[in-house]
Amino acid sequence: MGAVRKVVSYLGLGGVEPYDEPFDDEHYEDEYLPAAERAAKRWRATVESSRIVMVQPLKYNDAPMIGQHFREGQTVIMDVTGMPMPEATRMVDFAAGLAYGCEGRIERIADRVFLLAPAHVEIETT
Structure with missing residues (x-):
């Protein structure tokens, strides 16, 4: 083997060795989806639910409860009338x-x- 071929082989620039096992595309198919579709799949509820949760937070520290219901795929109605205006603004943000x-x-x-509606919920206004 010549010196150039030894260097090419050492650097890994030589020919490609065939794999013994076929490559499984299904395991990696989500990596090639657009980011928006990957996020929608990640946050999609495992079971289609028609549950609507009514939440009346009194302080901003109640935000994780709203997030938990929403990430579980539930529609959330959030009533911030009982909160001071600055905290209500933060909660809406x-x-x-x-x-x-x-x-x-x-x-x-x-x-x-x-009203906070997950991606799988359709909202109609008339």
Whole structure:
């Protein structure tokens, strides 16, 4: 073997050795999906649920409870009328980020009352 071939072989630039086992594409198919589709699959509920949860947070520390229900695929109605305005604003900002990050939607349905709908829930307005 010549010196050039030895260097090429040493650097791993030589020919490709065939694998003994076939490559399993199904295991890696999610890696080649667009980011939005991967996120939707990750946050999709395992069981289609028609449960709607009504939450009336009194302080911003109640935000994880809202996030947990929403990530489980449940529709959440969030009523922030009992919160001071600065905390209510923070809570709505949190809910909007949660809905955006999980490919869902947030809709204002009344004064200081909001609907958080997961990606699999369709909202119709008439």
